[in-house]
Amino acid sequence: MNDFTPDYRYFADCVEAAGLDYSAAEVHGILAGMLCGRVADWRKMLLEETNPEDPQVQTCTTAIENLLLFSAEELRNGQIPLHLMLPDEQSSIAERASAIRDWSQGFLFGFGLAGEQKQNLLNSDAGEALQDFAEIARMNLEDFGEHQEAEEALMQLEEYLWVATSLIWHEARSDDQD
Numbered sequence: 285m286n287d288f289t290p291d292y293r294y295f296a297d298c299v300e301a302a303g304l305d306y307s308a309a310e311v312h313g314i315l316a317g318m319l320c321g322r323v324a325d326w327r328k329m330l331l332e333e334t335n336p337e338d339p340q341v342q343t344c345t346t347a348i349e350n351l352l353l354f355s356a357e358e359l360r361n362g363q364i365p366l367h368l369m370l371p372d373e374q375s376s377i378a379e380r381a382s383a384i385r386d387w388s389q390g391f392l393f394g395f396g397l398a399g400e401q402k403q404n405l406l407n408s409d410a411g412e413a414l415q416d417f418a419e420i421a422r423m424n425l426e427d428f429g430e431h432q433e434a435e436e437a438l439m440q441l442e443e444y445l446w447v448a449t450s451l452i453w454h455e456a457r458s459d460d461q462d
Contacts (some may be wrong), residue, residue, distance in 0.1 A: 288350040290367045295347055302334055302344035306390065309383035312369030313364060313390025314354050320391075321398025321454045326352065329397065360454045366446035377438060381428045384441050388420040391449065410455035413448035420445070 296308035301428045304311065311330060330348065331387055351369065358366050370383045392414070420441060428434045 288354045290351060290354060290363065290369060292369055292371055294330065295351065295369055296371075298340070298344040298347045301340040302331075302338070304330060304344065305333065306330070307386045308369055309371075309391035310386040312350065312351060312355070313387035313392075314394035315348070315390075316355055316359075316366075316387075316449055317391040317394025318369075318397060318451065319352070319356055319364060319394075320456055321395045322456070323394065323397045323419075329394075359450065362450065362454075364446070364450065365443070366449055368442060368446055375429050377434045378425060380438050381423070381425050381434075383420055383427065384438065385423055387445060388417045391445075392417050392421060395452070406456055407417075410452040414450055416444070416448060 292308060295312075299308045299311055306314065315326060316328075316332065318324075326348065327345070331341065331345065334344075335344075336342070347407070354367070357363075368387060370387060371380050374382075375383075404432065428437070
C-alpha cells in the first residue's frame with residue numbers, strides 16, 4: 285500500500301475548493317467505476333472545466349491521484365473492506381445517505397464510460413450489483429430519518445457497496461480471461 289490514507293473531510297474540501305461539479309463521494313465513485321471498467325482518462329472527465337494552473341486544482345489533482353492509486357491497490361489486493369470516500373459516522377444520516385447515493389451514481393457513471401460491457405458480465409452477479417447500484421442511486425433521501433434503523437440501513441448499504449464493487453472488479457477481470 286502507498287502511504288496515502290483516505291480522509292473524507294480533507295478530500296471533500298479539496299473537491300469543493302477546486303470547483304469540481306461533483307461531490308467527494310461522487311468523485312470516488314467515478315474513480316472506482318472507471319477502475320472496474322478499465323477507463324484510464326480520469327483527468328479529462330473530472331478536471332476538464334478547471335484551470336490546471338490554479339493551486340487548489342493542483343492540490344485536488346494530487347488528492348485524486350493518491351485516492352485512485354490507493355483504490356486500485358485495494359481492488360487488486362482484494363482488500364476488504366474497501367475504503368469508500370464517505371462521511372464518517374459522526375455526520376448526519378442525511379449527509380451520509382446523500383453521499384452513498386452520490387457514490388453509487390458516480391460509480392455507474394465511471395463504469396459506463398468504459399462503453400458497452402460484454403453481455404456475459406451484465407448477465408452475472410456483477411450485472412445484478414450494477415442494477416442494485418442504480419436503485420441506490422435513485423433512493424429517496426427523505427426515507428431516512430435520524431433513528432437507529434436508518435443508521436443500520438446506511439451501514440448495510442455502505443458494506444454492500446464495497447462488497448459489490450469488489451465483485452464487479454473481479455468479474456470484469458475474469459471476463460477478460462474468457
